[in-house]
Amino acid sequence: MTVPAQIDRTGPLxxxxxxxxxKLGDRTFYWLTRISALAVLCILGGIILSLIxxxxxxxxxxxxxxxxTRRWAPQLSPSPVLGALGPIYGTIVTSLLAMLIAVPxxxxxxxxxxxxxxxxxxxxxxxxxxxxxxIPSIIxxxxxxxxxxxxxxxxxxxxxxxxxQHVPLLNVIFAGPPSYLSLFNASLxxxxxxxxxxxxxxxxxxxxVPPMLKESAYGLGCTTWEVVKNVVIPFTRAGVIGxxxxxxxxxxxxxxxxxxxxxxxxxxxxxxxxxxxxxxxxIASEFAEASGVHxxxxxxxxxxxxxxxxxxxxxxxxxxxxLQDKQGK
Amino acid sequence: MSALYAARARKDKVIRILCFGAxxxxxxxxxxxxxxxxxxxxxxxxxxVFTQMTPPPGSKTGGLANAIMGSVMMTVIGVGIGTPIGLxxxxxxxxxxxxxxxxxxxxxxxxxxxxxxxxxxxxFIYGAVVVPMGGFSGFAGSLALAVIVIPVVVRxxxxxxxxxxxxxREAASALGLPRSLVIRRIAYKxxxxxxxxxxxxxxxxxxxxxxxxxxxxxxxxxWNANLMKTMANLPVTINNFVQSPYEYWRxxxxxxxxxxxxxxxxxxxxxRLLGAERKQK
Numbered sequence: 008m009t010v011p012a013q014i015d016r017t018g019p020l021x022x023x024x025x026x027x028x029x030k031l032g033d034r035t036f037y038w039l040t041r042i043s044a045l046a047v048l049c050i051l052g053g054i055i056l057s058l059i060x061x062x063x064x065x066x067x068x069x070x071x072x073x074x075x076t077r078r079w080a081p082q083l084s085p086s087p088v089l090g091a092l093g094p095i096y097g098t099i100v101t102s103l104l105a106m107l108i109a110v111p112x113x114x115x116x117x118x119x120x121x122x123x124x125x126x127x128x129x130x131x132x133x134x135x136x137x138x139x140x141x142i143p144s145i146i147x148x149x150x151x152x153x154x155x156x157x158x159x160x161x162x163x164x165x166x167x168x169x170x171x172q173h174v175p176l177l178n179v180i181f182a183g184p185p186s187y188l189s190l191f192n193a194s195l196x197x198x199x200x201x202x203x204x205x206x207x208x209x210x211x212x213x214x215x216v217p218p219m220l221k222e223s224a225y226g227l228g229c230t231t232w233e234v235v236k237n238v239v240i241p242f243t244r245a246g247v248i249g250x251x252x253x254x255x256x257x258x259x260x261x262x263x264x265x266x267x268x269x270x271x272x273x274x275x276x277x278x279x280x281x282x283x284x285x286x287x288x289x290i291a292s293e294f295a296e297a298s299g300v301h302x303x304x305x306x307x308x309x310x311x312x313x314x315x316x317x318x319x320x321x322x323x324x325x326x327x328x329x330l331q332d333k334q335g336k
Numbered sequence: 337m338s339a340l341y342a343a344r345a346r347k348d349k350v351i352r353i354l355c356f357g358a359x360x361x362x363x364x365x366x367x368x369x370x371x372x373x374x375x376x377x378x379x380x381x382x383x384x385v386f387t388q389m390t391p392p393p394g395s396k397t398g399g400l401a402n403a404i405m406g407s408v409m410m411t412v413i414g415v416g417i418g419t420p421i422g423l424x425x426x427x428x429x430x431x432x433x434x435x436x437x438x439x440x441x442x443x444x445x446x447x448x449x450x451x452x453x454x455x456x457x458x459x460f461i462y463g464a465v466v467v468p469m470g471g472f473s474g475f476a477g478s479l480a481l482a483v484i485v486i487p488v489v490v491r492x493x494x495x496x497x498x499x500x501x502x503x504x505r506e507a508a509s510a511l512g513l514p515r516s517l518v519i520r521r522i523a524y525k526x527x528x529x530x531x532x533x534x535x536x537x538x539x540x541x542x543x544x545x546x547x548x549x550x551x552x553x554x555x556x557x558x559w560n561a562n563l564m565k566t567m568a569n570l571p572v573t574i575n576n577f578v579q580s581p582y583e584y585w586r587x588x589x590x591x592x593x594x595x596x597x598x599x600x601x602x603x604x605x606x607x608r609l610l611g612a613e614r615k616q617k
Contacts, residue, residue: 029514036516037432043424044433044442047490050483051445054456057463115358123352124359132359134608139366141537141604143544145571146593149578150369153586199365206362230348253451260453262547263571265577287455287547294551309459313452320448 054313062307064300065089073307079273081293089304091311093273097190097283098312101265102258104194104279105201110251112198113205120206121213122231122239130194133210136137140203145263151196160185160191164280175288182278188270190283200264201254208250212330249326256320260312262287286312346610377594380587385595390557390573394583400592402559406569406598407543409561410474410553414481415539422486422538423428423531426493443494450487457483458548466552474560474567477553481542492534496527533607540603544596546571570596 054154059066076090123332152230171177216239220255224234240247270282271292284292286308298306384399391398425442433439459478466472499525508518524531549555555572556565570592577589 024525029517033514033516037520040432043421044428044438046421047425047446047449047486050449050486053464054460057460058456061459061463065575071518112358112362115355116362119355119359121606123355132363135363135366137606138601141540142369142597143546143571143602145544145546145574145601146373146597147369147595149574149589150372152370152578154368199369200364203366230344232348232351233344235351246403256451260455262453262455263575266575287453290459291547291550306459306463307457313456316451316453317448317457322453324444324447335385 038224045129055310058306058310058313061311065303065307067103068300069307073304074311077275079272081297081304087301091286091304091308093275094284094286094289095178095307096275097269097313098259098285098287098315100190100279100283101194101197101269102255104191105197105258106251106255108195108198109202109205109254113202113254114247116208117200117209117213117237118239120210122235136203136206136210138213140207143263144200144261147196147200148264148267151192151199151264155196155199156187156189156192156268159195160189162193164189165192168280179277180279182276183280185280186270186282188272188282189280190266190269191279193265193269193283193285193288194279196264196268197258197261200261201258204257205250205254208253209247212246212250215246215330216242222250243330245326246330247324249330252319252323252326256316256323259319260287260316262291266291359421373590373594375595376587376590377597381594385588385591389559390568390588391584392557393441393580393585395584395596398584398588400570400573400588400595402557402568403555403570403573403592404595406474406553406555406560406567407571409563410481410567410569411539411543413475413478413563414542415485415535416484417478418485418538419489420534421482423491423493425486425496426490427519429490429494430497431515431523439593446487446490449483450491453547454484454545455547455550458551461548464549469564472554472566473564474553475563477549477567477569478563479554480508480548481545484542484545484548485538489531489534490539492537493527493531496530496534497523499530529610529613533610536603536607536610540600540607542602543600544571546575550575 013308068086069076073089073091074089074095075092077092078088078090079093081087081089116136120129120136124132164183168183168185171181220238220242221234224238229237265285266288269284269288271284271288272282273281273284273289274281289307290305291300294305382399384397385401386399386404387401388397388399390400391403425446429443431512433442458480461476461483465476465479469476504522504526505518508522509515513521549569549572553569553572554566555568555576557568560567574589574592574596577585577592580586
């Protein structure tokens with residue numbers, strides 16, 4: 008803002024001063040932007056550094072055993088036994104179960120929206136899905152706690168338990184008694200939460216298919232499903248997998264949707280109808296009353312979660328970048 | 337031959353029905369959530385919600401006034417801190433370092449931060465701000481939100497600046513405008529609505545964030561405008577009230593949830609309308 012004023016004041020002949028002012032302004036702005044860009048890298052460095060510092064006492068005390076210990080006994084004195092196997096197990100089980108439900112349904116909706124849907128309702132449904140993707144996760148969590156968990160536990164679980172009572176293996180996975188606080192209920196809420204997200208991404212990815220390709224296939228006499236199977240999905244494979252992994256990254260780190268209904272139990276029972284915990288739920292529920300090495304172990308859990316999601320998200324981004332290269336962007 | 341055709345047509349029909357079923361199934365769940373949220377939330381909506389403080393255990397009166405104010409304050413400050421940094425970083429990526437190695441790394445890391453678990457960001461601010469400062473504070477909460485805002489703004493700023501045609505920049509440069517002014521006067525102006533849309537979406541994203549505030553701002557029951565102390569806020573208040581045995585608290589939790597959802601939806605819709613306006617031009 009000040010630069011033009013300066014030109015007026017000094018007159019058109021004073022080129023040198025005006026140019027110097029421009030140069031200073033240019034250089035300042037350049038460095039401001041560059042420093043801000045570096046700040047983004049610093050945030051990542053800061054996250055890793057602060058988590059390692061916070062987790063250091065626990066790393067020193069438990070070392071590698073932390074990853075393979077099932078027991079979680081912070082109240083033991085003088086030295087508590089803390090192991091991450093329970094939360095890691097819970098995180099992986101709930102995320103995979105949620106993906107198992109949400110991916111087929113979400114992709115189905117995306118295919119419906121891009122290929123089968125009458126144009127009149129395509130936009131409203133698409134917008135509704137995108138708006139739902141923005142609803143904060145705590146809303147899903149409390150709905151699961153008050154509405155979904157009681158319903159599933161009273162009506163769905165007993166039937167499943169009775170059905171698979173005598174089938175080997177399945178009677179372990181679906182073992183009773185039904186519990187309001189369970190891995191299954193948490194997974195279901197998680198699935199409903201990531202559903203709009205998966206739908207929105209898959210739809211965006213499907214829309215990158217050039218219409219010419221699809222029309223050629225239709226011209227050869229393909230049915231809509233054959234076009235989807237043979238043209239749309241192969242063309243967008245990298246993007247779809249990238250999108251799914253992005254959703255997986257979300258599910259792994261989600262806190263508020265699962266904390267209320269997972270039960271915060273560190274036991275590994277093998278049954279998805281029993282209470283469990285995830286890394287993020289364990290941190291959220293125990294952080295307030297933790298101190299000393301217990302606190303440090305929770306931060307170490309956070310570090311594990313960050314490393315886990317970092318790997319998944321990095322893979323997802325590489326996949327999505329490959330799709331973009333294909334488009335020649 | 338016709339048997340083959342019939343089989344293919346049948347298969348197509350089955351898939352069509354399955355996809356329609358998936359859409360109906362998904363939208364039913366989501367509709368159920370919104371229905372419950374509105375019916376339970378509206379039941380507790382009264383002027384008291386906006387004028388009374390959060391109630392102590394067992395009390396049958398009280399509202400969410402302090403939590404609403406705390407949420408608004410922390411969101412505004414968080415967005416206020418995060419936006420300039422994100423804007424400048426996005427400018428670097430799109431204008432100065434478009435093809436540099438540094439931009440490649442920044443872009444990649446930014447994309448990861450964009451979907452990093454928010455609970456980890458809470459732990460980061462706990463270790464980096466709360467522990468050194470000696471206590472939970474609204475300021476720490478705002479910083480945690482700012483860390484979530486930055487990647488969103490970086491991303492949209494870069495995308496929007498890349499949409500600005502290069503001829504505009506060249507024309508300005510040809511008139512003798514220095515680079516920084518080309519960006520500030522020409523490129524920003526052309527990309528303005530897009531960038532504002534991004535900031536609104538970032539605001540919507542942090543307005544309902546709960547996990548990072550659990551370890552940074554905590555919560556309390558009082559009217560407090562001091563950023564250096566614990567600060568009541570809607571998400572953490574909801575979190576505490578949901579898990580309580582008091583019926584009145586649970587009712588307030590639903591009402592608070594409805595308020596957050598309405599705010600988030602309103603921000604999203606405004607952002608969308610702005611975006612649509614841009615496309616029409």
